[in-house]
Amino acid sequence: MSQTERDRPSVLRAARERTRAEITREILDAARRHLATDGASGLSLRAIARELGMSSSAVYGYVASRDELLTRLIVAAYDALGSAAETQEAAVDREDLAGRWAAACGAVQGWALANPNEYALIYGTPVPGYTAPAATIAPAARVSSVLLGILRDIAAGRPAPATAEDDVPPDDREALAPARSIVGPEVPDTLLHQGLMAWAALFGTVSFELFGQLHGIVGEQPGDREAYFAESVRRWAAQLGITPAGTAPAARKPARPLEPA
Amino acid sequence: MSQTERDRPSVLRAARERTRAEITREILDAARRHLATDGASGLSLRAIARELGMSSSAVYGYVASRDELLTRLIVAAYDALGSAAETQEAAVDREDLAGRWAAACGAVQGWALANPNEYALIYGTPVPGYTAPAATIAPAARVSSVLLGILRDIAAGRPAPATAEDDVPPDDREALAPARSIVGPEVPDTLLHQGLMAWAALFGTVSFELFGQLHGIVGEQPGDREAYFAESVRRWAAQLGITPAGTAPAARKPARPLEPA
DNA sequence: TGTACATCAGTGAACGCGCGTTCACTGATGTAC
């Protein structure tokens, strides 16, 4: 039993650390709940303490300041969204590019609808007076990494510039340099630009839905928003040159001729 | 001079109304300035009063409440953006559909970059605890009206469903009903859907730029953002079947075949 | 087994600040007789 005795302090320490982690988690959960009703700039350490039944000063044992709490929430949100996109995209057959694209888009939209306040925290108006520290950069990049990965595989499955409708102008090629340094040289400029456009369109669409901009434009009956989103996803995929499984990706049929009169 | 005498009271009243309007304008201007540093939820009547050198209670002579001030700011922002889009689009030759599209997009982006805080007020995260009254609906619709007008003219210049790559699935057609009731029956489903996608993509792109999401993706050298945006505008237009003046809009060449090996 | 000590999570009062909104009032201006 000397074993037990020697371990005791660390067992206790471990237990303390466990409750500490648990309380920290509860603080973050409460903070997330407050995000819903008051928004990021209404986030209040005192309100959280009140809800958890502790004194306002006690919170400072777990969180250094309001800004630090905000940073943790932001990082957690990026990580949650990023891992949703990663796992859902990874679950699809690597060959099925359209399926992977749809999975990634669906993950983003699904997570956003399930966590509207955390979505707004990271993709809505930046919190005034708060500047995101470096710790948020890596988690923020996870979703775009997934999308860029798909882009890379689209390029890989295509013999050089296949759909080079028109190449990108030189000043745009320069503008794309940072993205290029992430994605590598294999992805043609056109595809890269089109990919970024789809990326912005995806988040634009999700934000429009969440922020009420689709009101009076896209129906709100059950199924309407799903149908609209699904069709958009399909069309973004088509713009990237990938079509749902069953259709050969490389062989895009030309525009259908006018209906026979 | 009986004329003058009879008019006098109304002349005075008119003067009073003029100064009243002027002070109201100054309150709105100060509010806009505060939006920049503190965001919508940090907007404070007391701070505005302080800046204008009046007592906080005096503001209530011009503005009924904080919420009413917010509503006025929102309406003013929608109107400013809407009229920018309207006038810039109207200045282009009606025949030049791609030019009109580019003008509308440019107006939106230009206004947003010049007025980032007002843009965030209307297209960013909704202000928590504030619900937009009916008075905001009409001004909010101005930009989309401009875009839908272009869509209508695209359809008019095309002999029925010309580019029906694939029609829209029935559940999506239903989802598009509200938009359809605005745009009228002449615009084919495909074009309508594609138009809404371009609309969401436009605002998604502007929001990404303004909210810092393009950092590390699209360059920040002088000219980079302009080039990226211009190329995106061109490609959205191409997706709508319109190409810059000089190219015949109706005659879209089918996807170029693979390069001869 | 018993006592003195260390650790440490949590308390509660306080500082100094800000806010929206109300309300009785002042004081300048113009009006009516």
Next chain:
DNA sequence: TGTACATCAGTGAACGCGCGTTCACTGATGTAC
């Protein structure tokens, strides 16, 4: 021309609230001898 009155923009004090952060402290728990 002179006086009593009405109008009305603006004041300043007050109400009741909330906030982030600090700091001296309590009190439970475990440790060492």
